Amino acid sequence: xxxxxxxIALVERVCDGDQxxxxxxxxxxxxxxxxxxxxxxxxxxxxDDVAQGVxxxxxxxxxNLRQPAALPGWLATTTRNECLRILRTARRYDxxxxxxxxxxxxxxxxxxxxxxxxEAELNVALRAAFAELPEACHKLLSMLIQDPPPSxxxxxxxxxxxxxxxxxxxxxxxxxxxxxxxxxxxxPERAGAIEVKETGR
Amino acid sequence: MSAVSSGLTDDELLEALQRAVSAxxxxxxxxxxxxxxxxxxxxxxxxxxxxxxDSRNAEHALATRTExxxxxxxxxxxxxxxxxxxxxQDSLVGQIVPAQPAMVSVLPRAGDEIVITADEIGCFxxxxxxxxxxxxxxxxxxxxxxxxxxxxx
Numbered sequence: 624x625x626x627x628x629x630x631i632a633l634v635e636r637v638c639d640g641d642q643x644x645x646x647x648x649x650x651x652x653x654x655x656x657x658x659x660x661x662x663x664x665x666x667x668x669x670x671d672d673v674a675q676g677v678x679x680x681x682x683x684x685x686x687n688l689r690q691p692a693a694l695p696g697w698l699a700t701t702t703r704n705e706c707l708r709i710l711r712t713a714r715r716y717d718x719x720x721x722x723x724x725x726x727x728x729x730x731x732x733x734x735x736x737x738x739x740x741x742e743a744e745l746n747v748a749l750r751a752a753f754a755e756l757p758e759a760c761h762k763l764l765s766m767l768i769q770d771p772p773p774s775x776x777x778x779x780x781x782x783x784x785x786x787x788x789x790x791x792x793x794x795x796x797x798x799x800x801x802x803x804x805x806x807x808x809x810x811p812e813r814a815g816a817i818e819v820k821e822t823g824r
Numbered sequence: 825m826s827a828v829s830s831g832l833t834d835d836e837l838l839e840a841l842q843r844a845v846s847a848x849x850x851x852x853x854x855x856x857x858x859x860x861x862x863x864x865x866x867x868x869x870x871x872x873x874x875x876x877x878d879s880r881n882a883e884h885a886l887a888t889r890t891e892x893x894x895x896x897x898x899x900x901x902x903x904x905x906x907x908x909x910x911x912x913q914d915s916l917v918g919q920i921v922p923a924q925p926a927m928v929s930v931l932p933r934a935g936d937e938i939v940i941t942a943d944e945i946g947c948f949x950x951x952x953x954x955x956x957x958x959x960x961x962x963x964x965x966x967x968x969x970x971x972x973x974x975x976x977x
Contacts, residue, residue, distance in 0.1 A: 642863055649859040654847045657855060668976065672875055674855060675973045678862035679872045712878045712899075746844035753841060768842035797834045800841070 627692060627744075627808065634691035649678070652695060655743035656702050662739065663706040663731055673705040695747075699740040703731070745809060752803030760796035767793060870961060870971040873900035873907055900960075900972040907962060907970070911977055916953050918960075920946035926964040933957040933974070953977060 636644035656677055660670040680701060688697060753761065766778050779786045800806070832840070865872070877899035896911040906921040920926050923946040930938040930950055942948035942962075954977070961971045 637863075640866065642860075645863040646860050649856060653856050653859050654851050656859075657851045658847065669881075671855070671858065672973055674859060675862065676872070676874050678859045679865050679973075682862055682865040683872075708874065708876070709881075712875055712881050742843075743847070745840070746847050749841050749844035750848060753845070764838070764841065765845075767838060768845060770842070770846075793838075794834060797837050800837065 630694050631691045634685060634688065634694060638686050645682075648681075648694070651747045652698050652743065654746065655695065655698060655739065658739050658743065659699065659702040659736060660706060662735065663710070665706060665709060669709045673702060673709055676705045676708070677701050695740060695744055699736050699743075703733070703736045706731070748803075748805045748809060749800075752800050752805040755803065755805075756796065756799060760792075760799055763789070763792055764796055764800075868971065870969040871902045871904070873902035873905065873962075873970045873972045875899070875973060876901040876906075896977065898975065900970075902970040904968050905962065905964070905970045907960060907972060909975075911953060914952060916950040916977070918942070918948050918950070920948075920962060920964070922946070924964050924966065926962050929961040929963075930954055931959050931961060931971075 633644045633648050637648065653674075656674050657670070660673050665673065677698065681698070688694060753764065756764070762782060763778070763784075766773055766781065773781070775786045775789050778784065778789055784792065875898065877897070879895065879897040898909045900907045900909075907918060908921060909916060909918045918928070920928075920942050923944070924942075925944050926942040926946065926948075928940050928942050928948050928950075930940070932954060933956060935956075938950070940948050940950060954975075957974045957976050959972045959974050961969070963969050
């Protein structure tokens with residue numbers, strides 16, 4: 624999961640000063656930064672401050688990343704550290720101290736952040752795969768993932784599909800999504816030997 | 825979250841897709857825009873001074889102690905400089921530590937840059953208090969250049 628070749632290419636382009644590549648990194652991973660700040664229950668102002676610290680540090684250090692592919696992990700760790708820094712701003716003379724117990728949100732352990740990271744990487748892959756689906760599939764699945772989900776009758780009238788064809792089309796579109804190369808690293812070996820990565824500990 | 829294995833049912837896959845799409849939709853557009861803007865730092869020589877103290881957060885932490893509540897105070901720290909700020913009646917007073925003369929620029933997100941001078945002991949005063957978001961850039965005579973993150977008072 625950590626050797627996504629497209630991340631490596633993006634990092635290389637950013638090192639050459641390519642704003643578009645930077646924007647793509649932001650597009651992919653700002654949900655990760657956002658989610659970690661949410662886990663720390665930061666206010667919006669503090670969230671913005673954390674994000675600014677994270678992104679500026681990335682600009683300053685991107686050339687020094689030992690392994691460009693480890694960028695998402697670097698972002699997760701840096702965001703966590705910046706969140707801890709913000710919590711420490713309440714204590715002027717003890718910058719190295721940890722936040723007081725009562726300021727520490729419930730689950731901000733490294734393991735919890737690691738789970739956010741794994742989910743974020745899967746989400747990046749899913750969104751990329753989703754974006755490349757044929758238009759008809761994209762439309763149908765977009766409707767089906769609405770909250771609350773629409774009834775098949777609503778889908779039918781909205782997309783001009785027979786109710787009877789929605790189920791089979793949904794299955795075909797999801798099969799298409801599964802085959803996406805973006806999801807290949809998340810898929811087990813084709814020939815049996817299913818190895819699901821344990822992330823729960 | 826385990827892998828999107830072929831063992832994942834269609835319903836589970838659709839659920840995962842829904843989570844992925846809503847995780848992105850939850851991020852406000854201005855949050856993403858600010859992150860894009862951060863790339864401008866690649867051709868700025870200044871070092872970022874990050875917020876290391878905010879009295880507002882401290883008040884929150886020490887809600888029972890009232891004496892801290894009167895003055896808003898902020899501290900920004902970079903590798904080589906500390907900028908301490910206090911909001912006075914109708915000005916923003918600051919000091920650069922270690923004490924030294926410097927040029928201090930107020931850079932509002934909207935509006936023109938204002939340049940002021942910090943005296944030999946690093947003290948400066950911004951009048952009137954800046955409205956809206958701004959940042960401070962500080963250039964010392966020794967050539968150290970530091971810029972704070974965005975500040976809203």
